[in-house]
Amino acid sequence: MRNQGLGSWPARRARMTPDRVALTYRGRDRTYRDLHARANRLARALARLGVRRGDRVAYLGANDPALVETFFATGALGAVFVPLNTRLAAPETRYIVEDAGAEIVLLGEGHDGAGLPGRHVSANGYEDLLAEGDPGAIDEPVSLDDLCLIMYTSGTTGRPKGAMLTHGNLVWNAFNLLVDVPLADDEVTLISAPMFHIAALAQTLIPSVLKGGRAILEPAFDVDTTFDLIEAERITVMFGVPAMFTFLTQSPRWARADLSSLRHLLCGGAPLPEPLIRTYQDRGLTLLQGYGLTETAPGALFLAAGHPADKAGSAGVPCFFSDVKLVAPDGSLAAPGQPGEVHVQGPNVTPGYWRRPEETEKVLSADGWLRSGDVGVADEDGYVRISDRINDMIISGGENIYPAEVESALYGHPAVAECAVIGVADHKWGEVGKALVVLRPGETVRPEDLIAHLYGRLARYKIPKHVEFVPELPRNAAGKLLKARLRTLYGGTAR
Known part of the structure; x- marks a missing residue:
């Protein structure tokens, strides 16, 4: 052939x-x-x-x-x-x-x-x-x-x-x-x-x-x-x-x-x-x-x-x-x-x-x-344990979720000023997404409203299972978001 x-x-x-x-x-x-x-x-x-x-x-x-x-x-x-x-x-x-x-x-x-x-x-x-x-x-x-x-x-x-x-x-x-x-x-x-x-x-x-x-x-x-x-x-x-x-x-x-x-x-x-x-x-x-x-x-x-x-x-x-x-x-x-x-x-x-x-x-x-x-x-015998991910990818039930994609969709809601998505432990899926959201001044919105905003824009498995409103997101002097700090503050999966 x-x-x-x-x-x-x-x-x-x-x-x-x-x-x-x-x-x-x-x-x-x-x-x-x-x-x-x-x-x-x-x-x-x-x-x-x-x-x-x-x-x-x-x-x-x-x-x-x-x-x-x-x-x-x-x-x-x-x-x-x-x-x-x-x-x-x-x-x-x-x-x-x-x-x-x-x-x-x-x-x-x-x-x-x-x-x-x-x-x-x-x-x-x-x-x-x-x-x-x-x-x-x-x-x-x-x-x-x-x-x-x-x-x-x-x-x-x-x-x-x-x-x-x-x-x-x-x-x-x-x-x-x-x-x-x-x-x-x-x-x-x-x-x-x-x-x-x-x-x-x-x-x-x-x-x-x-x-x-x-x-x-x-x-x-x-x-x-x-x-x-x-x-x-x-x-x-x-x-x-x-x-x-x-x-x-x-x-x-x-x-x-x-x-x-x-x-x-x-x-x-x-x-x-x-x-x-x-x-x-x-x-x-x-x-x-x-x-x-x-x-x-x-x-x-x-x-x-x-x-x-x-x-x-x-x-x-x-x-x-x-x-x-x-x-x-x-x-x-x-x-x-x-x-x-x-x-x-x-x-x-x-x-x-x-x-x-x-x-x-x-x-x-x-x-x-x-x-x-x-x-x-x-280890000394060459057996490898995967301990971390350099990027911030979340693995939920075997599906890869990239926070940047979810954050981009969240920013499409008019009430959202800033947001970050981290992975948190979940007994069923291993990890699920948690959205940390800073609202625009004078805006009010319910967590379920933000989740509903994502339906049709993202695959269902990418939609965060948790939403928490926070006063601010920690950043370094250059303005870079400190994801490790977010995980410490809000119960994120260890990285």
């Missing part, structure tokens, strides 16, 4: 295991033969609509077979997949589609293209589109260095930026995962975390297809559905953020659920609380924690099964094909026990941000080291 990228994988799998089930959705199985045929038809249909090599194809929808088929079809054409976060507000989604210059937007169930630029294909029109595709084989020349997808991540300036990932980035990430996690060809993988985030796509779907396993797609995470599927379908693999694994333990079904089929529980998105690790250990289960970024496709560090007991809670050591170093503020390597910024290098690291050369230059060195903006501490 001339196509060496991910778009060729359905064809490669279909020639090896055509009758093995690739995807299960709402009780319906699709084999690898089905996946290959449908992705191929979609690729030809998109080509008839004018999609060419390098063009961007966006998808707005929850986990379902159409998302998977679109991902592979774009790869078959040498086009670029742009998954859209379904939790974003309409203006945020429109900005991403425009920034990516998407040729077409495919819409999943329950989504419409109102307000979005360009051409759209509705969920109802999807099967008709496939029917227009020629069943003939397609084999565009695609190399591992070619761009595969653009995944948007919120920026500290308040505007999302698109992390570019090549076919090679994603392939090498899959190799990294398979070194640490011995997936078999009979794995049954539950994918309920959204595939518009990199972990669900790259740590579950892609390895499942590579090994010829079966992926069960769920539109969203639900505690009871998860227990039902684990027991009925004999799930062996699942990925989740800590909040998802916590919700399972809080269910009355936890103590009696049959979890005997589970082999590999992958966890990322935020540090794992040690009590949660112990709760799973008490059931004979090991949570496999990793650390990474969208920009690293995503694996950088991993704590594999069989690690020493005293390493539980750490993010592990660098993945096999990745290198990680901790850099002190003076540019030297941080000594064991001393904090340093996490830098990552390897074939899984992004070539940069879409149409953002200045942003790329800020984080990517000439020799390929990516600055993560996160602070870690390594």
